[in-house]
Amino acid sequence: MSTPTRITVATTWLDGCSGCHMSFLDMDERLIELARKIDIVYSPLVDSKELPETVDVGLLEGSISSVDDLEKARAFRRHCKILISLGDCAVNGNVPAMRNYFKLDDVMDRSYRENVTLQPQIPTRGVPALLTTVKPIHGEVAVDIFVPGCPPSADAIWYVLNELIEGRVPDPSSVTRFGA
Amino acid sequence: MSRTITIEPVTRIEGHARITLQLGDGGEVEDARFHLTQFRGFEKFCEGRPYREMPALTARTCGICPVSHLLASNKACDHLLSVTIPPTGEHLRRIMNLAQITQSHALSFFHLSSPDLLLGWDSDPISRNIFGVMRQDPALARDGIRLRQIGQSIIETLGGKKIHPTWVVPGGVNEPLTLEKRDAMLKLLPEGLEIAKRTYDFFKTLVPKFKDEATHFGRLPTMFLSLVTPQGNLEHYDGLLRIKDAKGRIVEDMVPPEDYERVIGEAVEDFSYMKFPYYKPQGYPKGIYRVGPLARLNNAQACGTPYADVALAEFHMLQESGPIASSFHYHYARLVEIIYALEMMERLLKDPTILDSRVRARARSNRAEGIGVSEAPRGTLIHHYRIDDDGLITWVNLIIATGHNNLAMNQSIRQVADAYVDGNNLQEGMLNRVEAVIRCFDPCLSCASHAFGQMPLRIELKDASGRVVDSLERG
Numbered sequence: 001m002s003t004p005t006r007i008t009v010a011t012t013w014l015d016g017c018s019g020c021h022m023s024f025l026d027m028d029e030r031l032i033e034l035a036r037k038i039d040i041v042y043s044p045l046v047d048s049k050e051l052p053e054t055v056d057v058g059l060l061e062g063s064i065s066s067v068d069d070l071e072k073a074r075a076f077r078r079h080c081k082i083l084i085s086l087g088d089c090a091v092n093g094n095v096p097a098m099r100n101y102f103k104l105d106d107v108m109d110r111s112y113r114e115n116v117t118l119q120p121q122i123p124t125r126g127v128p129a130l131l132t133t134v135k136p137i138h139g140e141v142a143v144d145i146f147v148p149g150c151p152p153s154a155d156a157i158w159y160v161l162n163e164l165i166e167g168r169v170p171d172p173s174s175v176t177r178f179g180a
Numbered sequence: 181m182s183r184t185i186t187i188e189p190v191t192r193i194e195g196h197a198r199i200t201l202q203l204g205d206g207g208e209v210e211d212a213r214f215h216l217t218q219f220r221g222f223e224k225f226c227e228g229r230p231y232r233e234m235p236a237l238t239a240r241t242c243g244i245c246p247v248s249h250l251l252a253s254n255k256a257c258d259h260l261l262s263v264t265i266p267p268t269g270e271h272l273r274r275i276m277n278l279a280q281i282t283q284s285h286a287l288s289f290f291h292l293s294s295p296d297l298l299l300g301w302d303s304d305p306i307s308r309n310i311f312g313v314m315r316q317d318p319a320l321a322r323d324g325i326r327l328r329q330i331g332q333s334i335i336e337t338l339g340g341k342k343i344h345p346t347w348v349v350p351g352g353v354n355e356p357l358t359l360e361k362r363d364a365m366l367k368l369l370p371e372g373l374e375i376a377k378r379t380y381d382f383f384k385t386l387v388p389k390f391k392d393e394a395t396h397f398g399r400l401p402t403m404f405l406s407l408v409t410p411q412g413n414l415e416h417y418d419g420l421l422r423i424k425d426a427k428g429r430i431v432e433d434m435v436p437p438e439d440y441e442r443v444i445g446e447a448v449e450d451f452s453y454m455k456f457p458y459y460k461p462q463g464y465p466k467g468i469y470r471v472g473p474l475a476r477l478n479n480a481q482a483c484g485t486p487y488a489d490v491a492l493a494e495f496h497m498l499q500e501s502g503p504i505a506s507s508f509h510y511h512y513a514r515l516v517e518i519i520y521a522l523e524m525m526e527r528l529l530k531d532p533t534i535l536d537s538r539v540r541a542r543a544r545s546n547r548a549e550g551i552g553v554s555e556a557p558r559g560t561l562i563h564h565y566r567i568d569d570d571g572l573i574t575w576v577n578l579i580i581a582t583g584h585n586n587l588a589m590n591q592s593i594r595q596v597a598d599a600y601v602d603g604n605n606l607q608e609g610m611l612n613r614v615e616a617v618i619r620c621f622d623p624c625l626s627c628a629s630h631a632f633g634q635m636p637l638r639i640e641l642k643d644a645s646g647r648v649v650d651s652l653e654r655g
C-alpha cells in the first residue's frame with residue numbers, strides 16, 4: 001500500500017445554505033483523523049483569507065447567483081487542481097435556481113419594496129450585483145467531480161476525500177443520490 | 181483624510197458578510213457597517229408551490245438550523261389547516277428543536293468562537309480555528325465535536341437525516357416514536373449533559389478574563405424580544421412574544437405570535453441584503469432590539485429545569501442589575517441553553533406519553549393565511565404565508581432570527597471599532613475583534629440570505645482622492 005501524502009483542501013460556499021459544510025463537520029471524530037491527512041488552507045471555517053496559488057482539492061457548495069459567486073468559482077478553478085461540486089445546489093442549481101422562473105426585478109421587489117414597512121429600496125452599496133440566471137457550478141467553470149445530495153452525507157464526503165488522499169479518483173455514484 | 185477599511189470575508193461565521201469601517205482624519209472610526217452580501221429570494225420564488233412543500237423548501241434557507249425553518253413552516257401550515265396538533269406530536273417536535281439548539285450552539289461555541297477565546301484574538305490566524313484548538317486543547321475540541329454530534333444524532337434518529345430531515349409535517353409528525361429510538365436517544369443525554377456542565381464551569385473561569393470584551397463587545401441599551409411561556413419562562417417552540425426594555429421593564433407581553441406585524445416593522449438600508457426589523461411603536465432606528473439566547477434569558481423568569489435554573493441565576497449576576505447588556509455574554513447564554521436543552525429532552529423522553537401513537541392531526545387547508553413562529557437557536561423566526569383555494573402559495577414573508585439583530589450588530593461593530601481599532605496603527609488582531617463581536621451574535625447569514633467572500637482580507641487606507649496610502653493583508 002502506498003503511503004498517503006498530505007493534501008491541501010480549500011472550501012467555500014456560494015449560493016447555498018451552508019448545509020453541505022455542516023455535513024462536512026458531521027464527519028465528527030473523523031475530523032481529527034482527517035486533520036492529520038489534509039491541510040484546510042482556505043475555508044469559511046478558518047481565518048486564512050487568501051486562496052493559495054495551488055491547492056490540491058477545492059470543494060464548492062452552492063450555485064452561482066451573484067457576481068461574487070462567479071468570481072469565487074473562477075478563482076477556485078484557477079487555483080485548484082481538482083474541483084468538486086459539493087451538493088445539489090452546486091451540481092444542478094437546486095433551490096437557489098428556483099428564482100430563475102421569475103424576473104429578478106420581481107424577486108427583489110418582493111423582498112425590498114413590498115414586504116417592507118419603511119425605506120423601500122433595492123440595496124446596492126457594498127453588496128454584489130445579482131446575476132439574472134442562477135447556474136450550477138459547471139454552468140460557468142469546468143468541474144472534475146460531482147457529489148450530489150442535499151446535503152451529501154458525511155460518509156460520502158469522507159469517502160471522496162479519502163479516495164483523493166489515497167491518490168484514487170472517487171466514484172461518488174455509489175454513495176450519493178440527488179436530494180438525499 | 182478619510183479612509184475605508186474593508187474586512188472581507190468575515191470568517192468563522194455562518195454565511196457571507198463584509199464589514200466596512202470609515203475612518204476620519206485622525207484615524208478615528210466615523211462609521212461602521214455590516215453588509216450581508218447574499219440574496220436568495222424565497223419570498224418570491226415560493227409563489228405557486230403547494231403549501232405542503234414549504235417546510236422542505238424553506239428548510240433549504242439554512243443548513244445549520246434547518247429544523248427551525250421546518251418547525252416555523254409547519255406551524256404556519258398547522259395554522260392553515262386550523263388544527264391543534266396532538267400533544268405527543270408537539271413534544272416530539274420540541275425534542276427535535278432542542279436537539280438542534282444543542283448542536284447549533286455547540287457549533288457556535290466550539291467550532292467558531294473557541295479559537296478566539298482559547299488561542300487569543302491576536303494569535304496566529306493560520307491556526308486560529310477548530311483544528312488549532314484540536315492541537316492546543318484536544319479534550320475541549322473533542323467535547324465540542326461530541327456535543328454537536330449528540331444533537332445531530334437525535335435529529336437523525338427522529339427525522340432520518342442530520343441535515344434537512346423531513347419527518348415534521350403539517351398537523352404534527354410523520355410517525356410515532358418507537359421504544360428503541362427513544363432509548364437510543366436517552367442513552368446519549370447523560371454524556372451530553374456532562375460535557376455541557378464541564379464546558380459551562382470552564383467558561384465561568386474565563387469570564388473574569390474578558391472584562392474588557394464584556395465592556396466593549398456590543399454592550400448596548402437595547403430592548404429584547406423572544407417567546408416566553410404563558411408563565412413567563414424560557415420557551416423555544418411555542419409561546420407568546422415578550423419585549424423587555426434595557427432597564428428590564430416589560431413593554432409588550434403575551435403578544436400572540438399571529439400579531440407580530442403590530443410590534444415588528446422591517447426597514448431597508450441600501451448597504452445590505454439583510455433587512456432591519458425594529459419595534460414598530462418606537463420607530464426606526466430607535467426601536468432597536470436583540471433576539472437569541474441573550475434575549476431569551478433576559479426575558480425569562482426561569483428555565484424550568486434544575487441545573488439550567490442554577491446557571492440562569494448565575495447568568496443574571498453577570499451584571500449588578502437589569503438585563504445583561506453585553507453581547508459578549510451571548511456565549512454564556514448559549515452554554516446555559518445547551519444545559520437546558522439536554523435536561524428538557526431527557527424530561528420529555530422519559531414521559532411515557534412520548535410513545536403515544538397519536539402524533540398527527542389530518543385536515544385540508546381551512547384558512548387563507550397562516551403564521552408560524554418559533555425560537556431558532558439565533559432568535560425568533562417568523563413564517564407567514566397566504567394561499568389560494570387550491571392550496572398554492574400566493575405570498576410569503578419571512579423574518580429570520582439573525583435579521584432582528586441587524587441594527588444591534590451594526591452598532592456593536594461600531595463600538596468594538598471605537599475601542600480597539602487604531603487607524604494609524606492597524607493590526608490584524610484589532611480587526612479580528614471586530615469580527616469576533618459578530619461571532620458573539622452567531623449570525624446565520626445563510627438564513628438571512630448569505631454569501632461568502634473568497635477575497636483575501638485586504639485593508640487599504642485611501643486618502644480623499646482615492647490614493648492608497650497604506651495597506652495590510654492577512655491570509
Ligand code: SF4
Nearest residue numbers: 016017019087088089
Ligand atoms: S445542496 Fe442542500 S444542503 Fe447543500 S447548500 Fe444546497 S440546499 Fe444546502
